[in-house]
Amino acid sequence: MSDYDNTITVDVPPDRLFDYLADVENLPAYLPRLSAARRHDGERVTVTAHVDLPEGSEQDVTSEAWIRVLEEGKILVWGTPGPSDYHGQLHVAVGDDEGTSRLTVELHTEHVEGAQVDDGLRETLRGIKAAVERADG
Template identity: 60%
Template sequence: MGEYSDSITVHVPPDRLFAYLSDVEHLPSYMPRLTSVHPHEGDQVTVTAHIEPADAPEQDVTSEAYLHVVEEGKSLEWGAPGPHDYRGRLHVDEGEDAGSCRLTVELHTGHTREQVENGLKEALSGIKQAVEKAER
């Protein structure tokens, strides 16, 4: 199992970014392979993603997951059952400049380092683009 972490500066106020990320309906706007999200009671969600595995044909997969919003400290925790023990946490902190914030994502997964690091950078970039565009 591996532990991964990366950060990015986002040019919106921390409360705005946290509100955007706390709404699970926004997930497909910044997670490129995610095609749908259906929240259920409590922290449970059903997600569908379009994947292109190296050893199988491309396909849509649906999974149950959880997403827990922690208002105090502006963080989210999530995870999905399965062989990769996938779970993560993100934190939204004040930025160095007024009107900006720092987003840090931490992941725990059994996927390969290259897959995770590329996906993490892609997700951070997607979040930054989606929320800054929504702010305009």
């Protein structure tokens, strides 16, 4: 079992950042392996990702996930079914400077551990920052 977290400052107001993140169709703009994301009724989401397989080949994989948007507290909670118990939260808060936000990601997984997950979190946060600042500009 492993828990990870990381934080980044984003140069857009918290409401704008949260609205952007709450729209699941924006996921491929900041998660490089995702090629599609579509919300269904309720919290259910279908995502398609391009993955590298252990033997060196690549494959597109479609799977189910869920995302819960909690307007109060500006929190997104997500997870995927399966043995890895992969789930996490995004928290959007007011940044230190006017017009900025602090975005914190917390992640839990039963499998992949260490530097690979930390690197993935940093890459995701940089991707969110770049995508939302570009969309806001």
